[in-house]
Amino acid sequence: MQFKDIEGQQDVKKRLAEIIDSGRVSHAQMVLGATADGALQLALAYLQYLCCENRHDGDSCGECPSCKKMASLMHPDLHFVFPNAATAKVDKNFWSGDFMPEFREFLLQRNARGTLDEWYAHLGIENKQGMIRESDAAHIVSDLALKSYEGGWKMMVVWMAEKMNPAAANKLLKTLEEPTPGTIIMMVCESDERLLPTIRSRVQTITVRGEGAKAKNETDAAFAELLVAWLRLLFKLKMKELSAQVDKMAALNREQQKQFLGYTLGVMRDCFLHGAAGLPVDIGSGDQKFDTMFPTMVTVNNVEMIEQALDEAIMAVERNANAKIALMQLSFSMSRALKKR
Numbered sequence: 430m431q432f433k434d435i436e437g438q439q440d441v442k443k444r445l446a447e448i449i450d451s452g453r454v455s456h457a458q459m460v461l462g463a464t465a466d467g468a469l470q471l472a473l474a475y476l477q478y479l480c481c482e483n484r485h486d487g488d489s490c491g492e493c494p495s496c497k498k499m500a501s502l503m504h505p506d507l508h509f510v511f512p513n514a515a516t517a518k519v520d521k522n523f524w525s526g527d528f529m530p531e532f533r534e535f536l537l538q539r540n541a542r543g544t545l546d547e548w549y550a551h552l553g554i555e556n557k558q559g560m561i562r563e564s565d566a567a568h569i570v571s572d573l574a575l576k577s578y579e580g581g582w583k584m585m586v587v588w589m590a591e592k593m594n595p596a597a598a599n600k601l602l603k604t605l606e607e608p609t610p611g612t613i614i615m616m617v618c619e620s621d622e623r624l625l626p627t628i629r630s631r632v633q634t635i636t637v638r639g640e641g642a643k644a645k646n647e648t649d650a651a652f653a654e655l656l657v658a659w660l661r662l663l664f665k666l667k668m669k670e671l672s673a674q675v676d677k678m679a680a681l682n683r684e685q686q687k688q689f690l691g692y693t694l695g696v697m698r699d700c701f702l703h704g705a706a707g708l709p710v711d712i713g714s715g716d717q718k719f720d721t722m723f724p725t726m727v728t729v730n731n732v733e734m735i736e737q738a739l740d741e742a743i744m745a746v747e748r749n750a751n752a753k754i755a756l757m758q759l760s761f762s763m764s765r766a767l768k769k770r
């Protein structure tokens with residue numbers, strides 16, 4: 430990927446090239462922004478520029494052996510970790526590397542602009558929600574400790590870094606504090622408030638803005654409003670109010686219902702990852718107290734029940750079951766699960 434292949438984002442491209450031109454390359458760089466707005470593309474173009482044997486005019490040449498390997502994502506010193514989950518084929522002791530052929534195909538097909546949901550669909554885990562786990566962090570540490578194949582930089586791209594669970598983040602911290610010379614950890618992150626503050630403070634951040642983030646924020650804001658009203662009712666279980674709320678959710682079309690349930694699954698997963706660490710999750714309630722309290726309700730004791738209830742609801746929606754009945758059923762299962770925390 431060359432900078433010139435990326436739509437817009439002139440300022441960001443210029444700043445990224447300047448970092449390299451000035452020799453102030455950071456061992457831990459982050460591009461903060463939506464993948465749909467080119468955040469991952471910019472990260473890849475930055476690394477290609479860094480390794481190019483014939484940089485000119487603020488861009489890589491696109492023709493040298495290094496550029497060719499970077500463009501096909503086959504450079505032996507370019508590594509990736511990304512959110513993943515067990516699939517039908519791989520379900521034990523796995524890490525991102527086990528899904529690398531699929532991930533490479535996904536990046537090449539979508540020109541590194543595919544969203545997280547599209548990645549889950551590509552991998553066939555759309556009902557699961559992935560994460561970056563300790564096994565991934567262990568590989569980051571060990572892969573970066575190896576000698577560089579090509580004698581140059583060793584690069585690790587961490588896509589959707591906010592999906593790191595606390596064990597992974599803690600493991601990675603040490604490497605961020607004492608980086609091996611010649612290594613770069615390049616994080617791409619859509620919402621850095623979900624990163625541990627200790628990680629955030631150790632990376633150099635460049636922010637990408639655009640329509641992808643805006644559209645996602647608008648959908649998320651609408652979903653957040655529905656979700657928060659519903660979650661509050663699950664604690665009270667006042668049937669009349671709950672039924673009215675379920676009517677509102679059932680008024681979405683099938684595709685939106687699926688998206689909403691997927692969104693809810695993502696929020697629950699984030700609550701589980703962050704609640705234990707006492708970190709608030711921006712659920713969008715506009716209420717700091719709720720955003721801090723609710724995540725503590727999703728624990729190791731009920732997270733599986735919650736995920737299962739949401740999976741069942743998603744499947745019911747896919748089967749064209751009666752949405753109101755499916756969502757009511759989900760409300761009872763969720764309410765039961767939340768009491769088991």
Ligand SMILES: [Zn+2]
Nearest residue numbers: 481490493496
């Ligand atoms: Zn080149």
